[in-house]
C-alpha cells in the first residue's frame with residue numbers, strides 16, 4: 001500500500017512537469033497550428049539558464065522561474081514574428097502551413113541545439129537544491145519534488161484562470177476555435193498567434209527550470225521532452241489546454257507505475273501507449 | 289438627403305484564378321434596411337466577406353462613413369462600428385453562451401461596458417439568459433442563430449451585416465427574426481441583409497439589389513422589385 005502511494009505521488013510530481021510541457025506545445029498548436037518540434041530545445045534552454053544562474057552566479061533556482069519564463073517568452077514572440085509569420089504569409093493554405101511550419105521548427109531545433117552544444121558542451125550537468133527528504137507518516141518525499149509539484153500545479157491553475165477569466169485569455173480561446181470569427185469580434189489574429197507561441201515558449205522555460213531541479217540536464221535532452229509533450233497532447237486531445245493538464249498528470253502516473261516495475265521500460269511504454277491511443281481514440285480524452 | 293453609410297465601388301473578388309465578383313457597386317444610407325438577393329453560388333457571402341476584410345478584393349473600393357476601409361483586416365474594420373453575422377453563425381463552439389456574447393464586446397471600449405450590453409441582449413433574448421452557461425455547440429439551431437444575433441448586438445454597432453439570418457429557423461421564428469430586425473432599425477441600426485427568403489425580406493426592406501453570377505443585375509426599392517417580373521419569376525416563384 002505504502003509503495004503504491006509512493007508510486008502515485010511520484011507520478012504526480014512527474015505529471016506536473018509533463019502538464020506544463022504539454023500545455024506549452026498545445027498552445028502553440030491550438031492557435032498557431034505550429035507543431036513545434038523544437039519545444040524540447042526551449043525546455044533545454046530554460047534548464048541551462050537556471051543551471052548557469054545557480055552555479056555561476058549563485059542565484060536561487062526558484063528565481064530561475066522569473067528569468068527562464070520571461071526570457072523564453074520574448075524569444076518565442078520574436079521567433080513567431082520573424083520566422084513563422086513570414087512563412088505563413090508566403091504559404092498559400094493553412095494545411096500547407098502545418099507542414100512547412102513543422103519543417104521550420106526542425107530547423108530551429110538544430111540551430112538551438114548546435115549553439116547550446118557550442119556553449120555548454122555535451123556533458124551531463126546538474127546541481128542539487130533542496131535535495132533532502134521529509135517523512136509524512138511512513139512515506140518519504142524529497143523536498144525538491146514537492147516544491148516542483150506545488151509550483152507546477154500553481155502554474156496550471158494560474159494559466160487556466162488567465163484563459164477563462166481575462167479578455168486576452170478568452171480571445172486566445174476564441175481564436176483557437178474560429179480565427180476568422182475572432183477577427184470579426186475585433187481580435188488581432190496576428191498578435192494572438194505571436195502571443196500564443198510566446199506563452200508556449202514560456203511554459204517550456206518554466207518546465208526547463210523545474211526539470212533542472214530534479215533531473216540531470218544535457219544539451220541533447222530536448223527530443224525526449226518533445227516526444228513526451230506530443231504524447232500528452234494526443235492523450236488530452238489536440239489543442240485542448242485542460243486536456244493537456246490532465247493528460248500530463250495521467251502520463252506522469254502511468255510513467256511512475258511502469259518505472260516502478262522497470263525504469264528501462266518507460267520510453268517503450270510511452271510509445272506503446274501513444275500507438276494504442278492513436279488507434280483507439282485519436283481525438284484524445286477531451287478531443288473535439 | 290440621408291447620410292451615406294456604406295459605399296461599395298467596382299468591387300472585384302477572385303479565389304485564386306477564379307473571379308466571383310465583377311464590378312459590384314452598391315450603397316446603403318443610414319437607417320436603411322437593404323437586402324441582397326441572389327441564387328446559390330451567386331457570390332453573396334463573398335461580397336460580405338470582402339466588405340468585412342475576411343477576403344481581400346482584387347480591386348475596387350469599400351468605404352464606410354466616408355472612410356476607405358478596403359483591404360483592412362477584419363479587426364480594424366469592425367472598429368468602425370460594423371457587426372457581421374456570418375453564414376452559419378460561426379459561434380465559438382467550446383465557449384459558453386455568455387462567453388460568446390462577451391466576445392462580441394471584445395473591442396476595448398465595449399469591454400468596459402459589457403455587463404450593460406449583456407443585460408440588454410438578455411432582455412432581447414431571455415432564452416439566452418437561461419442557457420448562459422451552456423456550451424454554444426450544444427444549442428439548438430434556432431438558439432444558435434439567436435446567439436449569433438446577440439453577439440452582433442454586444443458591440444452596439446452602427447451597421448449590421450446578416451448572412452441568411454433565417455437559415456434553419458422555423459417559419460414562426462423567421463417572422464420573429466425579421467420583426468426583430470425592423471425594431472433594431474427603429475433603434476438606429478443600419479442593416480444589410482442576405483436572404484434566400486425573398487418574399488419576407490422584401491417586406492421589411494427599403495431597397496434591394498440582385499446579384500447573379502457575380503454581377504449586380506437589378507436594384508430598386510423593395511416595392512419595385514416585389515412587382516418586377518424578373519424577381520417574381522426567379523425569386524418569388526410566382
Ligand SMILES: Nc1ncnc2c1ncn2[C@@H]1O[C@H](COP(=O)(O)OP(=O)(O)OP(=O)(O)O)[C@@H](O)[C@H]1O
Pocket residue numbers: 303308326327328329330331332333334335375
Ligand atoms: N474559399 C473559396 N475558395 C474558392 N471558391 C470559393 C470560396 N468561397 C466561395 N467560392 C466560390 O465562389 C462562388 C460564390 O460563393 P458564395 O459563397 O459567395 O455564394 P453565395 O451567393 O453566398 O451562395 P449561397 O447562397 O449558397 O450561400 C461559388 O462558386 C463558390 O464555389
Ligand SMILES: [Mg+2]
Pocket residue numbers: 332333334375451
Ligand atoms: Mg452564402
